[in-house]
Amino acid sequence: MSKSVDNLAKIKHSLTRRNRAEARFRWYGRIAIFIGLSAVAVLFVDIISKGHGAFQATYINLDVSYNQDIIGIDNLMDSTQLVAGDWQALSKTALRTKFPQVSGRSDKRELNNLLSSGAGFDLKDRLMAKPLLLNETESIWILADDDIDTYYKSWLDGDAYAARLSEKQIGWIDELHQQDLIRLQLNTNLFTRGDSREPEQAGILGAVMGSILTLVLTLLLSFPIGVSAAIYLEEFAPKNKWTDFIEVNINNLAAVPSIIFGLLGLAIFINFFHVPRSVPIVGGLVLTLMILPTIIITSRAAIKSVPPSIREAALGMGASKYQMVLHHVLPLALPGMLTGAIIGMAQALGETAPLLMIGMVAFIVDIPGSFTDPATVLPVQIFLWADSPERAFIEKTSAAIMVLLTFLIIMNTSAVWLRKRLERHW
């Protein structure tokens, strides 16, 4: 009797201490989550504050006359004439008409620098789309140079960055601003063009297409191979030293630094099989190697989580092992496998290191349309822009990061959604 009273006293005595320990532990958890969340918040605020400007670009309104003598052509159907034509003269003449008082070689050059160096080609595209404009005049918004864009945006924000502009150029911009002939517009180039060395003409469509082509190939290769390997190892393979050995190796492969897969790809696919450099095929093959272990491991976990009773019931009803796996285990394990595949794909989407070795870190302007066109991918585009000297690429870099994060969020959310929707609880 006295012993149990003793115990009770002991328990009561230690109760406050134990409660306090638990309360402390909860606080540790809350602090950990707070630190994690604030790191994410800092990242997002930094990227969005730097990158939001990139979604707008500066345009200047000018009266362009599509005079065939200015361009030096007489037939819009003649492609050799189109190549030889002086399209830059269109935008230059338009500027000259707007500011007729400008004379002198260097002044004219400064004036021409108000507009993007691709402005002439943009006007060419416009004329090709609307041939009736030839020898007509129209008032049109023309893309401004990146230095003008940087200046104008910073000037609107009240902290003008004028180091790369001359007094005269600032005067012209002032004049345009007073006449409402310069404004910020939605930057469609960002979503419709490939890479460019001129920040105002640079877009991420090329990199997005490259990422899509590479990932499609990665998925098509890695999912069937990974799932087949997992099914065989889990359901058919005998449990012996060999399968243990294979399992250890798969787990090891999952932890190998990704650059090594790039070296492997360079040695095998490019140097031995002569797959061309920089194309989505070789990128897809390398990324397949990289995420295969992840997919095999998650698929095996998904198969393991299917209760044995399902298998026994199927076998008991006279199904063959093959039927049992394909008709019962696989459909039930599929949600888990898909989640694993999506996580693997998200990992592949964010990868740059292995692509460095196989030539996908390159300057590629043309938007890839097939698996054999030279291509680059989103994270590589971010890397290339971050490395460029032009200041206007800073906001482009952050904008590209936002696009990449959007894709990652979509993929990870769909993984969670798929799991929630399709998962069965036993």
Add this chain to the structure above:
Amino acid sequence: MTNSKSIFSTLCAVTLFTTAPFAGARDNVEVVGSSTVYPFSTVVAERYGRASGNATPKIESTGSGGGLKLFCSGVGTNYPDITNSSRRIKLSEFNKCQANGVKDVIEVQIGYDGIVVANSIAAEPMNLSRKDIFLALAAKVPGVEEGVLIENPYNTWREVNSDLPNTKIEVLGPPPTSGTRDAFAELALEGGCKTFEWIAALKKIDKNAYKDICHTIREDGRYIEAGENDNLIIQKLQTNSAALGIFGFSFLDQNADKVQGASIESVPPTFDSIADKSYPVSRPLFFYVKKAHVGVVPGIVGYLNEFTSERAWGEDGYLAEKGMIPLPVKERRAMAVNTRSLVPMTGNEALQ
């Protein structure tokens, strides 16, 4: 269930289909090489692509050494057509080219690049000599006695030279893989190193020892390797006004509101001082063309013509706007004629 089975077999079928063999031909020029020339060759490639309507050349930034290695590996569409370089091809590389069947190589010098030592505009501008740079950054420096080297003892700039400010030596610069680092060691460090007569005399006796003394940068934390990203160096200079940074002239040109270049031997790094070679830390930029590919891969001639046109590499050209320092007009004309008529290297050039 039959549904998922058919999906599975479709996936397998598509997999087999997409891994079918591929053809080797390509219709775009492949350029590799120096990260310093990369910003210039990309502009040319883009202009050429837009103006001609042909496929835009693909430019990979692999570093000068990596580019020449790929370039000299062989002839055929699996190998690059052109390689950029921020230094001249070495004799060993030229020989490797020859051995691998890359017989006719066209050498094109495109201009100059200046390497600047810069600090934040919040700090006082520096006026350094190459000797100061050597003494501040070399791993070993001459001691009091002639002929004896000691571990670099200097911690502040004033200890190096009494005219300099009393700030800690802290220099952010590129890692050893970078061509900028090679050129900096060769032009700035070696330039200062040579001012010690006994070291200069050593060059004739033991070239390797000489190079060791002159090119080795200290590793005690005064020189900080900041990676290949020059934008990062500029960001760090802004937050630390005591630090100096080493990078290419184009980055100084683009960030004139944040950093200022130090004068070297009283010559400030400007467009003109690099062009007339009075600024001592500048280097020539090149690219090399595989003649065997001209006519096989379409677009090489067009790219060469665009690169060697006045509107590209002239004084008022768009490359000058990107920070490249053009060749003097006479050399430029001669180089353009040479390039357009595809005259290859003879092998008798004084390569190192």
